[in-house]
Amino acid sequence: MSELEKKLGWKSLPIGGYLLEPGSAMKYKTGEWRAFRPVIDQKRCINCLICWIYCPDSAIIRLEKYVDVNYDYCKGCGICANECPVKCITMVEERR
Amino acid sequence: MAKVMGLTGNESIAYAVKQCNVDVVAAYPITPQTIMVEVISEYVHNGEINAEFICVESEHSAMSACIGASLAGARVFTATASQGLALMHEMLYIASGLRCPIVMGVANRALSAPINIHGDHSDMMGSRDCGWIQIYVENPQEAYDWIIQAFKIAEDSRVLLPVSVNIDGFILSHSMEGVEVLEDKDVSDFLPPRKPAIAIDPDKPITVGALCLPDYYFEIKFQQIQALKDSYNIIREVNKDYESLSGRKYGFVETYAMDDAEAAVICLGSTAGTAKAVARELRKEGKKVGVIKPWVYRPFPEEDLIRAIGDAKALAVLDRACSFGAPFNALCSDIIAIVYRHGKDVKIFNCLYGLGGRDITPNDLKAIFNDALKIAKTGIVQEYMRVVGVRE
Amino acid sequence: MVRLQDLPVEELFTSGHRLCAGCGAGTIMRMTMKALRGPTIIVNATGCVEVSSTIYPYTSWKVPWVHVAFENAAAVASGIEAAYKAMRRRGAWDKHVDIIAIAGDGGTFDIGIQALSGALERGHDFLYICYDNEAYMNTGIQRSGATPHGAATTTSPAGRKIPGKPEFKKDLISICVAHGIEYAATASPAYWNDYITKVRKGLEVNGPAVIHVFSPCPLGMRFDSSKSIEVARLAVQTRYWPVYEVEKGKYKLNIKVPQPKPLVEFLKIQERFRHLFQPEFQHEIDALQRWVDENWRKIASLCGEAT
Numbered sequence: 001m002s003e004l005e006k007k008l009g010w011k012s013l014p015i016g017g018y019l020l021e022p023g024s025a026m027k028y029k030t031g032e033w034r035a036f037r038p039v040i041d042q043k044r045c046i047n048c049l050i051c052w053i054y055c056p057d058s059a060i061i062r063l064e065k066y067v068d069v070n071y072d073y074c075k076g077c078g079i080c081a082n083e084c085p086v087k088c089i090t091m092v093e094e095r096r
Numbered sequence: 097m098a099k100v101m102g103l104t105g106n107e108s109i110a111y112a113v114k115q116c117n118v119d120v121v122a123a124y125p126i127t128p129q130t131i132m133v134e135v136i137s138e139y140v141h142n143g144e145i146n147a148e149f150i151c152v153e154s155e156h157s158a159m160s161a162c163i164g165a166s167l168a169g170a171r172v173f174t175a176t177a178s179q180g181l182a183l184m185h186e187m188l189y190i191a192s193g194l195r196c197p198i199v200m201g202v203a204n205r206a207l208s209a210p211i212n213i214h215g216d217h218s219d220m221m222g223s224r225d226c227g228w229i230q231i232y233v234e235n236p237q238e239a240y241d242w243i244i245q246a247f248k249i250a251e252d253s254r255v256l257l258p259v260s261v262n263i264d265g266f267i268l269s270h271s272m273e274g275v276e277v278l279e280d281k282d283v284s285d286f287l288p289p290r291k292p293a294i295a296i297d298p299d300k301p302i303t304v305g306a307l308c309l310p311d312y313y314f315e316i317k318f319q320q321i322q323a324l325k326d327s328y329n330i331i332r333e334v335n336k337d338y339e340s341l342s343g344r345k346y347g348f349v350e351t352y353a354m355d356d357a358e359a360a361v362i363c364l365g366s367t368a369g370t371a372k373a374v375a376r377e378l379r380k381e382g383k384k385v386g387v388i389k390p391w392v393y394r395p396f397p398e399e400d401l402i403r404a405i406g407d408a409k410a411l412a413v414l415d416r417a418c419s420f421g422a423p424f425n426a427l428c429s430d431i432i433a434i435v436y437r438h439g440k441d442v443k444i445f446n447c448l449y450g451l452g453g454r455d456i457t458p459n460d461l462k463a464i465f466n467d468a469l470k471i472a473k474t475g476i477v478q479e480y481m482r483v484v485g486v487r488e
Numbered sequence: 489m490v491r492l493q494d495l496p497v498e499e500l501f502t503s504g505h506r507l508c509a510g511c512g513a514g515t516i517m518r519m520t521m522k523a524l525r526g527p528t529i530i531v532n533a534t535g536c537v538e539v540s541s542t543i544y545p546y547t548s549w550k551v552p553w554v555h556v557a558f559e560n561a562a563a564v565a566s567g568i569e570a571a572y573k574a575m576r577r578r579g580a581w582d583k584h585v586d587i588i589a590i591a592g593d594g595g596t597f598d599i600g601i602q603a604l605s606g607a608l609e610r611g612h613d614f615l616y617i618c619y620d621n622e623a624y625m626n627t628g629i630q631r632s633g634a635t636p637h638g639a640a641t642t643t644s645p646a647g648r649k650i651p652g653k654p655e656f657k658k659d660l661i662s663i664c665v666a667h668g669i670e671y672a673a674t675a676s677p678a679y680w681n682d683y684i685t686k687v688r689k690g691l692e693v694n695g696p697a698v699i700h701v702f703s704p705c706p707l708g709m710r711f712d713s714s715k716s717i718e719v720a721r722l723a724v725q726t727r728y729w730p731v732y733e734v735e736k737g738k739y740k741l742n743i744k745v746p747q748p749k750p751l752v753e754f755l756k757i758q759e760r761f762r763h764l765f766q767p768e769f770q771h772e773i774d775a776l777q778r779w780v781d782e783n784w785r786k787i788a789s790l791c792g793e794a795t
Contacts, residue, residue, distance in 0.1 A: 010315040010322070015256065016195035017316040017544060018294065019303035025504030025541065025548040033509060049492035053680050054717050056507060056514025058499040073503035077510030077706075078714025091714070119574035122567055146577050148570035152563065153606030160560035160603065164531065164567030167554055170574055172567075190556055289578065296552040296568070298527030298585055303547035305538075305555030312544045 030057065034076035036091040042066040044088035051080035051089065098342075103275045105268035108236040109175070109201040109261065110135035111275075112243035114145050115283040119170035119290070122150035122161035126180040127213045128265040129203040133175055155180035159187035159198075166196035167304055169295035171247065174198065177265060178205035181219040185226070191258045192227030192320060194304060197250035197290075198258040199243065200228075204365070204416075205265035206452045214453020215265030217364065221417035221426045227320055229259040229327055230394040232364035234350075236273045239263050241344055242391070244283055248334045253293050255327045257320075264366040266453060278342060286341050324395050331392060348397030350389045351404045353379060357386030359468035360405070362431060363414035364390060367449075367456055371414075374461040385465045393427075398434045405435070409472035410443045412464045414484075416450045424481065443471050449484035460484050489681060495522045498550075505548040506540040510713025512704035512720060513537050513592075513619050515677045520588070520617060521551070523687035528586040529554070529568060533561035533595035536626040537619065559599035562607035562616060565589040569612045586691050587614040592703075593634035594624045597658050601633075608667040608696045615690040616698045618660065621705040629708040633658040636728075637779060638772045639760045641708075646763035651772055656779055664698040665734050671697040673733035673742075677704070678721035682731060682742050689733075702729045710759030719757060726754040727784040732791055741791035748784075751777050 014020055045066035052060040052067060059074035060067050069080075081089040103111060110132050113121070121140075123133040140149045152158045155176050166172045176184065181202060191198055202220050206212040220230060229249065233239045239261060246259040263269055278286075296304060308316055328348075335346040352372045354360060361371045368389035375385045388404045388411075390397060405411065415425035424432060428446035435442055447464055449456045464484070471477055500521040507514040513536055530553045532538040538555045541548040556564045565587050575581040589607075591600055596618040604616060623641045624630040631641040637656045640646040644653035664672040671693045675683040683701060690697035704720045706713040723729035724743055728751060731743035755761040755773065764773050785795045 004311055007311060008315070010318040013312070013315055013319070014294075015316075015319050015323070016193065016304065017306055017308050017312070019306050019542065019545060019547045021547075022301040022303070022550040023502040023504075023548065025546040026502050028504040028506075028546050030504060030506070053492055053495070053519065054515055054677070056509075056511050056518070056716075057505070058501070058503045058518060062497055070503065075509035077716070078712070079510055079515075079716055082714040083717050117578075119578070120567060120570045122570070146574060148574045150566055150570050150610065152566070153602060153609070157560060157563035157566075157603050157606055160556055160563035161567030161570070163556050164554065164564035165571035166567075168529075168568045168571035168575070169580070170571035172571075186557065187560075194556070289580065296529055296554055298529065298552055298583075301550055301552045303542050303549050303553045305532075306542035306544040306547060307539050308544040 029072045030075055031072045034074060034094045036076040036078065037071065037094050038069050038074065038076070038078070038080050038089050039092050040067060040069060041088040044086055046086055048085060050083050050085060054079050054083050098276050098278060100274045100276050102272050103236050104131065104270050104272045105236045105239050105263040106131040106203065106270065107135055108240040108275045109243050109263070111277060112240045113173050114139050115278070115280055116244060116247050116287055117145065117171065117284060117289065118147050118173045120148050120150065120162070120165035120172045121174060122152050122158045122165065123174045124152050124155045124158045124176065124180060126155070126177050128205055128269040129175045129177045129201065131269070132201055132203065155183045156187060159184040159191060162198045163187065163191050163194060163196050166198050167194065167296050169290065169292045169297070171251070171290045172198045173200070175201040177203045178207055178219045181223060182207060185223055188223050188226035188228060195256040196258055197256055199246045199250055200258065200260045201243065202260050202262045203265045203269040204262050212452040215267050216451045216453065217417040218451070220260060220262050224394060224426060227257065227324060228394065229257055229324070230262065231259065231391055232262045232393055233268070233391065234366055234368050234389060236268060237275050239268065240275050240277060241338065241342065241346065244287060245334050245338050245346065248287055249327065249331055251290050252330045255323060255330050257323055257327060262365065267366045282341060286337065328395055346391060348390065348392045348400040349404050350391060352387040354386035354388060354404055354406055354408070356384055357406070357408050358384040358472040359410040359465060360386045360388050360408045361412045361414060361461065361464060361468070362388040362427065364393060364427060365416065367414060367416070370456065370458060371461050374458050374465060378462065378465055383465070383469060385469065396430050401431065401434060402438050402440065405440065405442060408442060410468040412445055412447055412468045414447045414449055418448055418451065443475060443477050445471070445477050445479065446481045447484050448481070454485060456484060490684065500524070500550040502548045502550060504546060506543060507536065508707050508713070510706045510716045512677055512716045513621065515716070516619050516701055516703055519677060519680055519684055520687050523684045523691070524586065525688060525691055526586060527583060528588060531561050531565045531568065531587065531589040533591035533600060534558035535592035535595055536621070537590060539626055558595050560603045561589040561591040561595060561600060562603040565614045566607045566610065566612045569614055589614055589616045591618055593618060593620040593622060593632045597633035597660060605667065608664060608669050611695050613695055615687070616696065618698070618700045619703040620700060621703040621708060623708050625705050625708040637776050638764050640763060651763050651769045660700050661734065665737065669696045669698065670736055671733070673699050674729065674731050675699055675701040676720045676724045676729055676731055677701065678717050678724065679731060679743060686733065708760070711757050715757060722749065722754045722757065725749045726751045726780070728754050728780050730784055730787045732787055739787070739790040741788060741793050744793070751780055
């Protein structure tokens, strides 16, 4: 069966193109887009949350004492590294 | 206990809308629909209905607001004509695509240019592919009755499609007749408040209006095609229920003297009234003529029309809108299509009439009937496409 | 004033959307969602955010969300607001619902201005947020009424004869204030606290409120994706994008810029202005500077600030 044929048909889809599952975009892993990945030096992180508020993709995870990156979704834009007040984030080339 | 009120087409629609306890009306005035919205505004300002009346700044916004309100779960009505309908054209498709059970009254009026405020069907015919259920009525009584039925049809969970009820501009919108109206309570019982199965509701967040790429668009559209087809059955059900309530019988097609008719006129709207009167006169002369008046134009009532045509040998299909550059105009094209599909042996010719509110007289119709009878006898059509009453 | 730590952790605008890497609008949507105070419905006009966040069958939204068309976010919001009013009156609904109409500069300044004007005039209770990336970015960077003078877009290209857009940016806030609405404000995502506070303020207004927020676009404005917030900050620090609010007709400057950075710092970082740095187009930079100065002077004076 082709990729297209595997998708749901008109009988099973909700009417009107309505999407009934909120936040279903989480199933789409935009992390595959990355050319560079942010690496956080968690020892130097001051947990200011500046990177968290500015990340367009909600890819910064708030932990108790510092933050981490959700690499499933991070697109590698580099805003976090650019904005970090203590410069503890480095953009490293993604190796495949 | 039914009572009779003197109501114009516009007023009877407004009265029906009031009795249907509509929640939101978003409309923009345009001749000849204006009185419809003015009367509803009066109802609102006098506290006679609970509705919110949004005096939108254009017809495009009118339909947009209606879509928003409908998706929120409200019972919604709007009205327009001519340029207004043309302006909201893109929104008509969106209303049906998003499955909004909106009811709209259209006081059919000619489309510019030249600008003309009088009645013809070019406005709704210009949007006939928009996916709405489309009803054409012959008089204010039918307008009143069909509005009430329209809400019930539209809001049925098996349908969820918008419905337009079309009345001829000025001819019906502004002419007063005795309209038998139901009791408020009877209408409320027939049409309880809307309880949508799905709506944009903060307790159950859904996304409406997503981008459907080539991998899904066709399926969603096919659902709509099916829904319009399936609405056939629901329309029938509602007609039956309404007959029990009002004593007035509606269906997809009304026929007059068609049982043994050799020739017939098929037309939409008020012209059918004139045609019936002329047919009655010709019958007195022994001429076997009849009239077929579709009420429901979309979904096109194929089976009912084939049955109505019966053994007639010639049909004059009257169109009050021009499909420029097409071999036949809208209604005639549809009739020819179903006749072809059913392999019926009947000759058909098209009469384009009444554009810009140009009157079609009993004499015009007499000539058309006589031509049709001639064709029924000879089997020869000399002019497939003719124009009625245009000066050379 | 609120601390970042106190903002809700829950993301009502989730990951997985297809906005470009570094898109200012993504940040703005997330910040907007952090400011909600209760049940909220989003009406989104066609544009970058709408298209990227709801590609069937995926949706990034965890609140009820509607997209109808490009030019009618305000009209659709009007309809929803009226529906809830009517349904509450007949007892079918009980709580208050906030409605936010979100549109880009295209869907606001140009094709959407009519619907916005109508909704503001009628006084519907909703918040309208215009995320302004200064061009029709979603369809490939065409100029809009919000594109600044001199900027290169595909329909106002940097040509040999005409260097970018000849016209100047439309003044959205003045248009909104002219409707007599209770609250209108500008914002920049670089100033997250100011923006989030304004969204909450806009929601709390009983009637229409408008927020005009600068949305940096790495692709259309042509700068490195990591610089989005920096560009949003420079916009404010060069006085290009004054951040102020108008409450019941009273102007207040929220971000004071006593020592503005030179405008060229803002222009240099974006390649959409690169052509202006050729010697023969210096007068265009001067014209843009004059516009920035005059705009600032006008707003500062309305705010009772020293010009």
